[in-house]
Amino acid sequence: MNRRVVITGSGFFSPLGNSAREVITAMEENRTAFERPGFDPDLVVAPVADFNLKTHTGRYKNARYLNRGAAFGVAAALRAVKAAGLSEGMLENAGLFVGAGPNLDLGHGVDDGLSALWILNFLPNTAASAIAALAGIHGESTTMSTACATTVQVVGEAFQKVRLGGLDIALAGGGDSRINPGAALAYKMAGALCTEPGDPSRVHRPFDRSRRGFVIGEGGGFVVLEALDHALKRGAPILAEVAGFGASMDGGNMTAPATSGRWMEKAVRKALTQAELLPADIDLVSAHGTGTQLNDGMEATLLARLFPGKSPRIMALKSWIGHLSTACGVVELAIGISLMARKFIPAVRNLEAPCASGLDFVRENRKIAFDTLLLQNFGFGGQNGALVVKKWTE
Amino acid sequence: MDNFKRVRHTLAEILDLDEGEILPESYLVRELDAESIDLLEVALALSTEFGIEVRDDEIFLKNLRILIADAGENGVDPVVAIVENLPHIQEKRAGEMVADLADGPVLQVRDLVAYVGHCCQ
Numbered sequence: 001m002n003r004r005v006v007i008t009g010s011g012f013f014s015p016l017g018n019s020a021r022e023v024i025t026a027m028e029e030n031r032t033a034f035e036r037p038g039f040d041p042d043l044v045v046a047p048v049a050d051f052n053l054k055t056h057t058g059r060y061k062n063a064r065y066l067n068r069g070a071a072f073g074v075a076a077a078l079r080a081v082k083a084a085g086l087s088e089g090m091l092e093n094a095g096l097f098v099g100a101g102p103n104l105d106l107g108h109g110v111d112d113g114l115s116a117l118w119i120l121n122f123l124p125n126t127a128a129s130a131i132a133a134l135a136g137i138h139g140e141s142t143t144m145s146t147a148c149a150t151t152v153q154v155v156g157e158a159f160q161k162v163r164l165g166g167l168d169i170a171l172a173g174g175g176d177s178r179i180n181p182g183a184a185l186a187y188k189m190a191g192a193l194c195t196e197p198g199d200p201s202r203v204h205r206p207f208d209r210s211r212r213g214f215v216i217g218e219g220g221g222f223v224v225l226e227a228l229d230h231a232l233k234r235g236a237p238i239l240a241e242v243a244g245f246g247a248s249m250d251g252g253n254m255t256a257p258a259t260s261g262r263w264m265e266k267a268v269r270k271a272l273t274q275a276e277l278l279p280a281d282i283d284l285v286s287a288h289g290t291g292t293q294l295n296d297g298m299e300a301t302l303l304a305r306l307f308p309g310k311s312p313r314i315m316a317l318k319s320w321i322g323h324l325s326t327a328c329g330v331v332e333l334a335i336g337i338s339l340m341a342r343k344f345i346p347a348v349r350n351l352e353a354p355c356a357s358g359l360d361f362v363r364e365n366r367k368i369a370f371d372t373l374l375l376q377n378f379g380f381g382g383q384n385g386a387l388v389v390k391k392w393t394e
Numbered sequence: 395m396d397n398f399k400r401v402r403h404t405l406a407e408i409l410d411l412d413e414g415e416i417l418p419e420s421y422l423v424r425e426l427d428a429e430s431i432d433l434l435e436v437a438l439a440l441s442t443e444f445g446i447e448v449r450d451d452e453i454f455l456k457n458l459r460i461l462i463a464d465a466g467e468n469g470v471d472p473v474v475a476i477v478e479n480l481p482h483i484q485e486k487r488a489g490e491m492v493a494d495l496a497d498g499p500v501l502q503v504r505d506l507v508a509y510v511g512h513c514c515q
Contacts, residue, residue: 054410059410059411060410061408061409061410061432063410064435114438115435115438116431116434116437116438117431117434117435
């Protein structure tokens with residue numbers, strides 16, 4: 001029998017802040033962390049300010065083996081565990097699902113003096129190893145890497161395991177940082193980055209006709225997924241219910257999405273079917289909304305086909321926090337459930353001339369309740385993932 | 395800076411400890427919780443810091459128990475065997491190691507200091 005699955009803990013680090021209060025305050029003040037990096041003034045990036053892993057771990061000698069993205073993931077996992085009211089010994093049988101991208105910070109650990117095990121800075125499952133040791137997790141663990149769909153898929157896979165009874169508790173999430181010369185060069189050469197001059201807070205325009213690419217962000221997030229009966233039994237805080245998940249492959253171009261959005265739609269419809277919801281039941285879409293011509297064009301086409309007649313509200317969190325690469329899904333989820341709890345929907349920033357009509361892109365910050373959230377992310381390689389989350393009610 | 399201070403600084407960095415917690419008599423494994431991967435880092439860091447070739451088996455006394463067992467089988471005084479095979483260890487310290495062996499790994503910070511001092515001679 002399929003079990004209901006709820007989110008009982010969440011922790012995240014984002015360029016806009018590290019708590020619901022910080023993020024929503026910044027949104028209300030129309031404030032972003034977009035700036036031009038010292039290593040390439042053509043670009044705009046969104047860094048996380050004042051991050052120190054050891055604030056969260058205490059003394060931790062293995063910190064040297066965590067690249068910046070992995071460190072965000074580890075710190076977020078510890079915060080999620082704490083928020084879920086889980087203490088030492090309660091996670092022995094928990095599952096651990098981690099997302100990681102390629103560490104493209106190629107100079108780190110080489111230019112600064114090699115450590116004997118510098119390879120650990122580049123192995124994708126080093127964050128999982130650290131989290132398991134710090135949180136006392138001895139259940140199953142998988143580290144996934146599916147480009148920008150990574151952490152929505154990580155949460156989805158963990159959700160399926162709990163739903164089918166394989167686990168009572170699963171941690172899911174990850175961290176990523178591409179704010180370094182190696183990663184920036186890679187994306188710049190791929191033509192995906194916004195290189196427009198001018199005010200850094202104005203250059204990123206998801207779904208606008210004049211959109212010019214994405215802004216590199218960084219951060220990390222984790223959620224604790226738990227079987228509803230298990231969560232109720234221990235009196236856990238319940239933040240939201242995960243109702244459905246779907247994934248698919250384009251099976252086409254390695255970087256460009258299929259323009260029709262046909263295969264992305266397959267992932268979204270799978271998630272809706274599993275959630276036993278119709279498109280019309282969705283209140284809010286958290287779009288992938290990278291601000292590239294290709295993604296947003298495809299996504300608008302997909303949304304128009306999915307929601308004929310009446311569009312749900314559509315937000316694009318990357319216009320606030322930048323693109324967190326593999327970590328975007330879980331951080332957008334963590335922020336999304338915070339917005340659900342606080343009845344707040346942020347505007348798609350800098351959207352002046354929408355690239356499609358008939359879609360309800362949120363143009364101004366709104367204090368308004370929503371009960372169902374569709375989160376979608378699409379990655380290089382043609383990786384697609386979608387998650388349906390509901391306000392939890394008994 | 396004397397060798398002890400330089401070794402202490404290296405250990406503090408790698409083991410994420412305050413320098414004040416590290417004494418010449420501190421046991422690396424028993425007290426400072428050094429694990430095998432930490433020792434890999436210590437060896438590399440000391441070789442860089444002092445410009446020496448660090449041999450893991452010698453600096454970390456990896457073959458000490460085998461050395462002592464072989465000495466016993468061959469009727470050789472274990473203290474003599476240690477001093478002959480590990481020239482950075484003085485006779486008095488070798489005697490302490492033999493007496494201390496039953497309580498766990500005997501490696502102390504001062505043994506690392508002796509090793510780098512010997513290599514730098």
